[in-house]
Amino acid sequence: MAVSWFCAVILFYYVFGEEVLIEYYPSQSHIDAGSKVQRKREIKTNDLPNDVYTNDTSQQIKWRHFNQEENDDDGEIHKRALDPVFHGHPKTREELWNMHFLNETAVFDQTPSLVNLLHNISLTYLKDCVPVILYDSQVKSKESYLVQKVLKDFPMSVIHGYINESNELVQPKLLHASTDCQHYILFLSDIKVSAKILGKQPENKIIIVARSSQWALKEFLASVNSRMFVNLLVIGQSFKEGDDETLESPYILYTHKLYTDGLGASQPVVLNSWTHGKFSRNVDLFPLKMTEGYAGHRFVVAAANQPPFVFRRIKSDLDGGNPRVVWEGVEIRILKLLAERNNFSIEIIEPRELNLGPGDSVAKEVMLGRADIGIAGMYLTSDRVRDMDVSMAHSHDCAIFITLMSTALPRYRAILGPFHWHVWLALTFTYLFGMFPLAFSDKHTLRHLLHNS
Structure with a gap:
């Protein structure tokens, strides 16, 4: 049955002389070589094409070429074809003016x-x-x-x-x-x-x-x-x-x-x-933080021996083995009370540069970020307040300067002081030799006495 339909199609083209159209796509190398093939589509023509491949002289095969350049340059200027239907959302003339000249757009200014x-x-x-x-x-x-x-x-x-x-x-x-x-x-x-x-x-x-x-x-x-x-x-x-x-x-x-x-x-x-x-609602934008403590977080504490605030002791078992460092003192007790109250734990370490002194060595550990808290009976100074966060003072220390006790001076020493006796003697002779000649002179000068011949 299929063979009969095929024979019928061949007989139809043989009788009516129809042209068979085959699509041909040339390669890019063929295009670059300068092959210029005129693209035409002719249906039912009597002209025999140049390139014909057929087994029957009555059957004509026409190749259709794509990706070829048009070579129909007649020297005239043709208007470009326009699509009468606009696709998109065109802007009005006022919107274009606002966008290009007034620098105003429809976007909300935040x-x-x-x-x-x-x-x-x-x-x-x-x-x-x-x-x-x-x-x-x-x-x-x-x-x-x-x-x-x-x-x-x-x-x-x-x-x-x-x-x-x-x-x-x-x-x-x-x-x-x-x-x-x-x-x-x-x-x-x-x-x-x-x-x-x-x-x-x-x-x-x-x-x-x-x-x-x-x-x-x-x-x-x-x-x-x-x-x-x-x-x-x-x-x-x-x-x-x-x-x-x-x-x-x-x-x-x-x-x-x-x-x-x-x-x-x-x-x-x-x-x-x-x-x-x-x-949207009435709330405090800066609420209190850490009201429930620190959820058991562990803080690193730098400590140095500074009695009575911090004691560093080494304890061992009864047999003398297992030596370990034990920390005690006023600040250690205060820190343990704060840890229990605010739900955090502590790990005590010693500063690396003990030669700087207890206070300065602990302060350096905190400033370099190797410790979170520092305790060493530290004094409150302006430099430490500027570089670190310090707690409220828990102790006050008073310092004084001492000197030898002064004794009561004799009366003549109180009058003649603060100069020594030979200073007063020199001043007296200077007054006697200078003031008497001036007192007997009407000119109040010694020049005429020295040059009186």
Whole structure:
């Protein structure tokens, strides 16, 4: 049956002389060789083509060429064909003018909302200290108008500084001001560099306006670097896929919960949100931290022998074996009471450079980060207060200077003092030889007496 249909098709083309059209795709090398084949499509023609491959002279096969250049250049200029149907969302003439000339787009400007948020937080929480505003190079180059608007109408006195491309503060003295109370507002493109810039800030309030994603913010709040800030507030903008750009996006306010387990991990917490000029709820943006203790976290304590505050003793078993160091003293007892009250444990180590003295050697361990706490009966000095966090004084020490007791002077010594007797004798002879000639002279000078011939 299939053979009969095939024979019928061959007979139909033989009778009517139809042309068989075969599609031919030349290779790129054939095109580059300069082969110019005129592309035409002719149906039912009597002209015999140049390239014909057929087994029957009555059957004509026409090759159809693709990827060939048109060679029908008649020298005339032809208009380009246009699609009468526009595909897309065209902008009006007014929108094009706003975009190109007035630099205005339909996207909602979030800057006024952020400026109002910072002003509101500053008036509520930063009135007790002078705020310091710091911004990095990317914010300065791309969002300089934001910093200008924040500084223009700031409700109180403010100090501002610049962070260079190496993530270092150009004015490092801003971190070591004469006043202990100093809050910071940071505009950063990368929130992770904040710990490197400010260092440890256990009391000052830190506000970070981060241009990072919400995932990056939560990763920083859960990291070890966020533990360097206790009073921390991070402001991030809410970005959701599919949101209308013509509407205001809320700002999300984050903080962290410190020491959630024994390893010292932190947990990000969403405090509030700001949109349309108000907060979503009434909460404290700087809540108290570590109210439930430190979850059994272990702190390293550097201690040096300084009786009666710290005693270092070596004890052993009854047979004299198993020698071990035992620490006692007033500060050891105070530290154990604090550990029991705040749910943490301690590990006592000795400083590496004991030749510096008990206080200085322990202080160096803390400043280099090898210890969290230092105890050695240390005195409170201005340098230590500047470089470290010190506790309240638990003892007061009084020092005096002693000298030999002074005896009562004789009366003549009290009159002739403070000069010696030969000084007074020289002054007396000088007065006698000088004042008598002057007294008998009307000219009150010795010149005429010396030259009187």
